[in-house]
Amino acid sequence: MLILPIRTGLLRAGSDLAKEILSKVTLERSDIVVVSSKAIATVEGAxxxxxxxxxxxxxxxxxxxxxxxxxxxxxxxxxxxxxxxxxxxxxxxxxxxxxxxxxxxxxxxxxxxxxxxxxxxxxxxxxxWPKDPVTSAEKLRATLHVPVIISDSCSRPSRLGVTAFALACTGIDPLQSEVGKSDLFGKKMLVTVEAIADQLATAANAVMGNAAQCIPAAVIRDHGVPFSNFCGWVDGIEExxxxxxxxxxxxxxxxxxxxxxx
Missing domain, CATH: 3.90.1660.10 (CofE-like domain)
Known part of the structure; x- marks a missing residue:
């Protein structure tokens, strides 16, 4: 898997984020683009x-x-x-x-x-965050013509440091259930669900950073993740x-x- 940072200029309200991305990278049909929620909120004037x-x-x-x-x-x-x-x-x-x-x-x-x-x-x-991350993701995908993940940094219980998670995505299934599949020793998986969108968001965040990098997006290439018609918030877990x-x-x-x- 390749993770390619997309470095832009300083974004402002009204900036064309899709145009900025396309001016910095030539996207391939199988790419996935991860975009910072704060970058989208900024250009949307939030x-x-x-x-x-x-x-x-x-x-x-x-x-x-x-x-x-x-x-x-x-x-x-x-x-x-x-x-x-x-x-x-x-x-x-x-x-x-x-x-x-x-x-x-x-x-x-x-x-x-x-x-x-x-x-x-x-x-x-x-x-x-953007007022409507799902619509923001849809608009970006309509111009970029690849799946889009809207990400933000996050903390984890009892762990020092930040990673990232996916707020919303379009074009891929954010979750992949392993329930019913066998592990290495033939035992059935009972509860495991792979957080695909969160994992990709975290991988992208490793190159995007959280400070003055000016890298509001990243391309994920050669990933092996199947595309889908999904578009929405990434589900959480029931209480x-x-x-x-x-x-x-x-x-x-x-x-x-x-x-x-x-």
Whole structure:
């Protein structure tokens, strides 16, 4: 498998991301393109100007608990509520949130700060995910003519460092069930599902980076992943079979009904 970084200039609201990508690489029909969610949100004009944000009492309270700028905390809470989410816990600089974006069929997304970030955007601004990553992926694929994965960086329980995961994708099946197949010793697999889109997002993130690399996308080539008609959010896991579910209930004082649990 080859992973080819796509280095662009600094992206701004209104930049033509597909054009930028095509000007830097000649795509092959079997390629997959992984694109940073923050890059897409940037060109779509989704950045929030903190000087225009008035923190709510809830944001001020949460900001004190996790040592954040209350205006940034307000941005987090707005995004969280937009995506039917709730706060599960707080830690220094982080509100850990559980989200159920419109159109996501199964499970939820557990992520810091509802996907919001102060890095890789102008001073005084915050940036999150595209408003509709599925539509964003569809539009890119219509121009690039290859499958597209929208990715973001993520943390893992009890592990230091960031990897990446896939928010949405089009053109490949994001998950591949191994249930019922035999292992090396003939034993049947009972629960294993390969997170194909997440694995590809992480592989691409190894060359894209998270700082000043200016590499908002990467090409994955010679991968052996079959194409499909899938287009949508990447499913999560249902609470009843999620081994971590009890660790990430709503934080004290919040209820699922008043925080958008669906």
């Amino acid at each position: 950045a929030m100007n903190l000087s225009e944000i008035t923190p709510s009492p809830e944001a001020i309270s949460d900001a004190k608990r996790c040592n954040q700028d209350p205006r940034f905390t307000e941005c987090i809470l707005r995004e969280m509520k937009r995506m039917n989410g709730f706060v599960t816990s707080t830690s220094p600089f982080v509100l850990l949130t559980s989200l159920k974006p419109e159109g996501m069929k199964t499970g939820r997304i557990l992520c810091p700060n509802a996907g919001m970030d102060l890095s890789n955007t102008d001073m005084g601004f915050a940036i999150g 009843g079979v999620d081994m971590f579910a009890s660790r990430y209930a709503p934080s004290k004082g919040a209820t699922r009904s008043d925080t958008g649990k669906t």
